[in-house]
Amino acid sequence: MKIRLAQTLKGYESKNITKDILAGIIIMAVSIPISMGYAQIAGLPAVYGLYGSVFPILVFAFFSTSPQFIFGVDAAPAALVGSALISLHVESGSKEAMAVVPVLTFFVAVWLLAFYIMKAGKLVNYISAPVMGGFITGICTTIILMQLPKLMGGTAGTGELPELAVHIARTAKQINVPSLIMGIAALAILLLSKKRIPKFPMAVVLMAAGALMTRFFPVESWGVKTLDTVETGLPKWRIPDLSLVPMNDVITISLSVAVVIMAETLLAENNFAQKNGYRIDDNQEILAFSMSNLVAALTGCCPINGSVSRTAMGEQYQGKTQLTGIVAGLSMILLLLCGTGFIGYLPIPVLTAIVISALLGATEFELAARLWKVSRTECLIFVGAFVGVLLLGTINGVLIGIILSFSEMIIRTAKPATCFLGIQPGHRHFRDLKEGAQIHQIEGVIIYRFSSNLFFANVSVLQKDIEDSIREDTRAVILDASGIGSIDITAADRLEILYRSLKEKGIRFYITEHIAELNEQMRKLGLGYLIEEGCARRTIHIALKDMGIKRPYPLEGGVDNEERSASRKRVDNRVQEFVWAFGSDTEAEIEKQIMRQIEQLKQNGDVENLFHGRWAHMEELDQDEWLEHLEEHLKEIVNISGKDERTLAARFEEHRKEVHERIAKDHPELAERFHERRHLLDEHLRERRPEVYDLVISLREAEEKRDRNDQA
Template identity: 80%
Template sequence: MRFKRITLAPTMRKYNRKNLMRDVIAGMIIMAVSIPISMGYAQIAGLPAVYGLYGSVFPIILFAVFSTSPQFIFGVDAAPAALIGSALLGMGIEGGSKEALEVVPVLTFFVAVWLLAFYLMHAGKLVNYISAPVMGGFISGICMTIILMQVPKLLGGTAGTGELPELLEHIQETAGRINFPSLMLGLISLAILLTVKKVAPKFPMAVVLMAAGAVLTVVLPMEEWGIRTLESVKPGLPQWKIPDLALLPLNQVITVSLSVAVVIMAETLLAENNFAQKNGYRINDDQELLAFAAGNLVAALTGCCPINGSVSRTAMGEQYQGKTQLMSIVAGASMLILLVCGTGFIGYLPVPVLTAIVISALLGATEFKLAAKLWKVSRTECLIFWGAFVGVLLLGTINGVLIGIILSFSEMVIRSSKPARCFVGIQPGHRHFRDLAEGSQIHAVEGVLVYRFSSNLFFANVNILQQDIEAELEKKKGTKAVILDASGIGSIDITAADRLAILYEALKEQGIRFYITEHIADLNEQMRKLGLGYLISEGCVRRTIHIALKDMGINRPYPLEGGVDNEERSASRKRVDNRVQEFVWAFGSESETEIEKQILRQIEQLKKSGDVENLLHGSWSHMEAMDEDEWLEHLEEHLKEIVNISGKDEKTLAARLEEHRREVHDRIAKEHPELAERFRERRHHLDQHLKERRPEVYELVISLREKERK
């Protein structure tokens, strides 16, 4: 097996000292936020609360040494803790007991072994098959789950566990004995955090609130009001010890540790990639797995539960603009100092204030803006987002990811089964084939169907190809050949190959020739392996559409349907670079709006330069006649504005525009007389449009035309 070279502390190499203060502040805040989170999750995992603080020292420092993510934070987190706690209950082991203290490190050790195995197997590549909607729904689901876990703490209760039904039930129970001073303190803290985040996002408000909370605990009767503070912790560092690997049956250990390792890999890699995409950097998925393994190995040796990537702490670091893994090192070192000589401070921190800090960070990490964007552009991908979101809330982390992946692959199959395809033809005087639906100036080659199919051809979409061609043949009797433009086809499966063979035989019986063209060379090899080699040997597979037509005896200029003249352009004749058509291609139904924006930008430029000649000539030099006429019509709508800016006479400018339009008419009558009538119809349509939009300009234009006739 070949591995990429491992780089130690990659995010801190060539360190920029400008980031030092940000990283230190972010690290201190992450340490403080980790106190309540880590202590709570350690208890969920069946360990004393102090072990959560132990898991926030050496594991996150070692993770920082290996991680290629400049901002992601490791620590004791919800999903692995819940799985370990559930496993202990299944084994009949009481949480917090001496047996639990011995069993949990064994499970953590095997989790580290599995993560190391995933690294050796390059399992990190699996994240490449998970789409952005899945990632967004997954992250939002985790954030919302943790928020719902924290809500009871605002109400004066304890953190919730489980999935959405259990969380809502716990919130309802806590609401029945709500502590209003606790709720008010938490809501005020949350409101302050959210306001400051908008007004001054760089200000470390979380630190100020924690300090203020500790002061309030000293000066106010918090205990009498029922406002909880964190439990006091005895000072001291964790003891290093090799777990007793023979303590549990191997099959039981493997089952539990594998499920936890999979959750850590999926949840953390997904979250890391989500933050990476959002902030414009890349991570090495394989080295991240090694970092996970290293962090969990140290956790096992210090008696902790499995360690996971933390979205809440990462969101906090992002909020306070931490730039490298120095944040993690500062957080770990700060926790170390706290454990040695500052544990007394922990007992003064009000739980509602710390809960508000966590919720504020999580709200900033949600991806609901992505959901709103997806709703506008792709309802299917929006459904995938909400599928992953609801899956995480209802069924847990790993099941939510699986639901999202299944939805992604389903969407991919559905999309591939409805590929982009069209029949193509030629514009008079041009050589390239274009979609017939682009406009009435594109005409099919007489007696030939040229069909472009833009997707890999497989069992789910080959029926569409066959139906499209057969339906078009029904409409166009006397067709001599069908040419498949396979430029968008990269592969064919056996079902599609069988259907192509059937189509070929059916066309042959009708005396219609069949060609496959424009594809990559590898497709020919695939066809030979699938039993379609005879199409190649019989000359039905040609490199280009032009060669296929030549094989039929049809040479340039190609005869077009309807008897449209298709005079071949000489090499010296100017080729078209049609800007208006480029707008139609790029912006679709918004093309007219974009044309208007372009003209407004030209008018803004006119205000600076005062050069009317540039305005009148700059946009027309590479346009075809019909499109140039439409551009002029848009300029006429802004005639009064141009007059006001330039100081030119209105009638003179109007006459200039009309002169250009007359030149356009003469040019099209000369180059394409068959289109002259259509041009006159289009001119009438544009005039009516001008009359509706700018009646005063329309009257001026009509009066100028009447003068010209006289």
């Protein structure tokens, strides 16, 4: 396994250095309250949170392949370790806790190293975008709810939504008004500046302003809390005493923490990577997690995790590479050596507002809104992961999302895309019979396309569709297996049953268009005799030839299928392409484009452009449809152009007549069908615009009368 170091710093572009340094300093400042708070939740003195923001973050910056993700002391591992101390009967904040926590961190690093060796990073490939979005939004919302009481002068909450709601309610009964005003004002300024001046480091300005207020105003006498003062100095390096915790306890506790770190951080990293258009090496990221936690263990810290809030802050201030993390780590060293006195002046409500602002920017509720419009099922998966994280915690939320995602995948594959194929007169390509009335089934032959891997959950769909389509004159069933890449034993058994049933009825069965690997699978599953009997053919054309059916293929209903010469125009009318392109929105799309043309008419007054500015240079059948829609707007076109209504209507009819003549000349086999279709469009026009319909009919009658007089 190849290990790459400092990958995001290779070929560094000097134009990014200012942004990276600024983002690193801001991340360092934001890390102060977050890290100190979570260190206390993990059972350590607050200063160890700052220690966890020094060497672990530097090591992660050199090992990581993510240009923007930040490591540090974070909520989920801290909460797990804190609860583990309770189960081990270790008092939080005691000397015993300071000795036990690094042992747990060390074994977390060992587990993560094992995950790296096992290449467990590939598991993230099985987690869908809705799961990632719900997960990251759930984490952001949870941390926001944890931080809200600090805006009101209280302490950070812990646990899941029920516990957080109770804590917020209790804090709300004892609100410190100055704290709330300061926090809300800071949050409002941050959100406003993010929209108006997103590149301006407003967070730094607010921290400086908060420190100055504490220095020159009696902020503490107002009840506004500030951060605890911290002694100067760097963490001491020591090897944890592995004998302090029973091995069975340390293994189970550290394993759960390692799984949470891997799942939560990989998901969040991939979420940011997808959003910002770059790729990461999932497996090397796990190695980065392991090395960072090893360093954390050797400096007495609790387990370290990827931080969504700090990464979101770096993204807001346009950090481009891991130089951001290196600057954050180095500036924390300077702070611990020279500037710890400054920490005691920072108001907690202002720092909390900075954290909440960053987290609001990292939520993906807009993805949920988009999914609701596109796919309710995927929206449900998003909500499931989101609610799961809120109510049951990180790892359970991920598990719920994964289960929902796999369930949706199974349901989707159990209902594959299928269709029956036919051929258009004069053509050689097989197309869906539902595409249009000009596609006809080959006489006595059923051609069925199944677009999914064939397995136990969907083989019944194939069997039922084919059996229901059998008629007395059916001579053969051809399965277009171009979408089938694999087949399981249940599907193989059902195919054999179908084959035997068709054979008893004297109907031939073919499997065509599939990859060669499928033949190998069929042989292994006991269907090799189908290949030996000539039922597996490379193409549909070869299967038809094997039956003695040659081009031009006989079509049902006696439809002429004379093959066209290369010089003769093919019946490739784009009305079906338009329907294929826009589906159920075809009517609305035609209307939308006509409205655009009418807007252009208002500007240039060119009525002729209405007949020529159409989608993709429409051919005959499309043009007829287009004219019918244009006629509905006849009154509006008259008002805009100032043209005579009867003159414009006559122009429509003249254009339609030209279209009809071209169809009759190039495609005589479609002329009658065009006439029938014209009748349907006329009925449509009469329903929508009866006055226009009456005018058009009167023009046609006048035209017919003139034609009769000319003939006489």
